Amino acid sequence: MAGTKVRCVLGAVALLAAMGTSQAQDAEAQFYKGKTVRMIVGFGPGGGYDAYARMIAPYLSHELGANVVVENQPGAGSISAMNNLSIAPPDGLQLMLANGTAAGLAQIMGMSGVRYDLSKLTQLGTVSASPWVWLVPVQSPLRTIDDVRKLGRPLNWSSSGPIDGLSDGAQITCEALKLNCKIVMGYKGSSEAALAVARNEMDAIYVSDTSANNYVKAGDLRAIANMARRKSRFFPDLPTVYEMEKLSPEAQWLFDFHGTVEDLGRILIMPANIPPARLAFVNAAVARALKDPALIAEGEKSQRYVDFIGPEETRKAVNSAIGQLTPEQRQKVQAVLTVNK
Numbered sequence: 001m002a003g004t005k006v007r008c009v010l011g012a013v014a015l016l017a018a019m020g021t022s023q024a025q026d027a028e029a030q031f032y033k034g035k036t037v038r039m040i041v042g043f044g045p046g047g048g049y050d051a052y053a054r055m056i057a058p059y060l061s062h063e064l065g066a067n068v069v070v071e072n073q074p075g076a077g078s079i080s081a082m083n084n085l086s087i088a089p090p091d092g093l094q095l096m097l098a099n100g101t102a103a104g105l106a107q108i109m110g111m112s113g114v115r116y117d118l119s120k121l122t123q124l125g126t127v128s129a130s131p132w133v134w135l136v137p138v139q140s141p142l143r144t145i146d147d148v149r150k151l152g153r154p155l156n157w158s159s160s161g162p163i164d165g166l167s168d169g170a171q172i173t174c175e176a177l178k179l180n181c182k183i184v185m186g187y188k189g190s191s192e193a194a195l196a197v198a199r200n201e202m203d204a205i206y207v208s209d210t211s212a213n214n215y216v217k218a219g220d221l222r223a224i225a226n227m228a229r230r231k232s233r234f235f236p237d238l239p240t241v242y243e244m245e246k247l248s249p250e251a252q253w254l255f256d257f258h259g260t261v262e263d264l265g266r267i268l269i270m271p272a273n274i275p276p277a278r279l280a281f282v283n284a285a286v287a288r289a290l291k292d293p294a295l296i297a298e299g300e301k302s303q304r305y306v307d308f309i310g311p312e313e314t315r316k317a318v319n320s321a322i323g324q325l326t327p328e329q330r331q332k333v334q335a336v337l338t339v340n341k
Contacts (some may be wrong), residue, residue, distance in 0.1 A: 028281035032066040032092075039070050040096040042078025048271075051098045052127060052266055052304055059295045061283035077161070079106060079113050079269030083190065086116035090273040092282055095124065100264025104322050105163040119323035124269040124286045125307035126317075131155055133212040133235065134200055135205050135221040135295060137197055137290035142204075142224065145177060145244055152180040158193035158202035160184055166193055168337055169206035172258045173227065174242075175336045176251035182194055197221060209305060211235050228259050256334065260321045283311055 035337070039060070041053045053070045060220045061068040073081035081102050085096050106114050136142050148155055155174070159167035165185050174181035184202060187193035190211060192219045196202045198220035206227070213234035215221040226232050241247075241255060268286060270279075289295065290308035309317075325333070 018265055025278040025284075026279055027064055028278050031278070032064045032281070033128050035066045035093060037061075037064060037068045037092075038094040039068055040081050040094060041070060041072050042074065042081030043072065045072050045328060048304075049097055049099065049266065049303075054098070055298060055302070055304060056127070056289065056306075059289040060285065063289045064282070071129065076113055077102060077106070077113070077163075079103075079116075082116045082118075083113070085271055086121060088271045090271045090272055090275070092270065092278045092340065095268055095270045095282075097127065098267050098269050100126070100267040100269075100318070101165060101261050102163055104264055104318070105168055105337070107322060108325065108330060109163065110334070110336060111163075117322075118269075119318050121270050122272055122274050123311050123315040123318060124268035124270060124283060124313045125290065125311050126264065126307075127266040127268060127290060128305050128307050129263040129309065130208040130210050130305075131166070131226050131230055131232045132206055132262055133209050133226055133238070134173065134241075135194070135197065135207060135212055135230065136203060136224055137200050138219060138222050139200070139302040140203070140222065145179075145225070145241075148179055151180070154180045156203045157181060157183050158187055158196045158205050159183055159185050160187045160189055160193055163337065164190075165208070166190060166206050169227065169258065169262075170204070171337050172254050176247070176254040177245065178240075190246070194221065201293065210305065214303070226233045227255065228262070231254075235269045253329075254332075254336070255261050257321065257329070263317055264314075264321065267318075272328065 037054050039047045039057055045051050050070065050072060056068055057068040073084060075081065078099055081096060085094070088094055100118065103118050107116070108119055133220065142148055157170035159170065161167060162185065167185060170181065170183050173179070187196060190207055194205055194207065194215055197205045201266060209232040212223060216223055223235055223238050225244055226238045228234060229242055232238060247255070270282070274282070287308065287310065290306055296306050
């Protein structure tokens with residue numbers, strides 16, 4: 001009899017908790033109804049992040065019951081927009097589609113103007129993350145990493161800036177594999193940098209597998225290695241650098257660290273300290289929007305792939321790449337990313 005009473009009490013408590021949660025979510029739905037939510041993009045109109053944001057916005061609008069509008073805030077490679085978000089009111093009325101890789105590396109490098117801490121912002125999830133690939137000209141004699149070691153001169157990598165994905169990826173690769181390299185910056189974006197390689201003006205470029213797929217299909221470039229542990233959907237038979245080389249513990253750490261940073265990819269973030277019930281409502285809405293088959297199909301048609309990773313896993317990746325770096329590891333990364341230029 002006593003056991004029955006205990007079960008009844010526990011059941012009643014659980015029912016009340018469920019009712020409370022339901023009522024809280026209903027209240028949040030009413031909060032968002034008819035309101036405008038700004039989705040910030042730290043770059044100008046027409047770029048990849050802008051296109052992703054405008055593709056996602058209608059789906060998120062539907063799930064939130066709000067009007068989600070894309071607002072471009074270009075400046076300092078999105079650092080300005082990140083700073084603005086970090087001091088924005090935690091009311092749930094603005095979020096940002098951020099380049100987590102660039103934002104994280106800018107913070108690690110202590111770049112001028114960085115006033116945010118990515119690990120303390122609210123992580124809503126990752127929209128997409130891609131393995132990155134090492135490409136060379138189609139006619140290049142380089143086919144293996146040993147071929148690069150026998151080159152007899154520095155391997156020239158094309159890039160646009162110090163932490164543009166192209167440059168930092170090349171520098172990590174050269175340091176981990178102990179290659180003789182030179183990073184040539186100043187190209188206006190990855191397309192121009194890739195064109196320089198296709199014209200044999202540069203020897204190599206480090207790009208996401210989605211971009212690599214376009215260049216390889218066009219017959220302009222050829223892939224040498226997948227630089228991540230996981231296989232690429234576009235190059236399933238391309239060996240990873242982990243398979244091609246017997247890596248030292250230090251080299252493995254460098255590649256794993258950079259792979260974690262790269263996996264931050266396109267992340268959705270909000271200011272810190274969003275009220276718990278509101279955050280739960282937003283998290284559920286984001287998950288439904290980014291798992292919507294219609295959105296996924298739309299992305300595939302335009303080669304803007306959506307591979308949703310939830311907030312917990314995204315938060316762990318941010319903490320692993322940024323929040324949990326020891327001072328010695330931070331100094332190592334800073335040293336690596338300031339050489340070979």
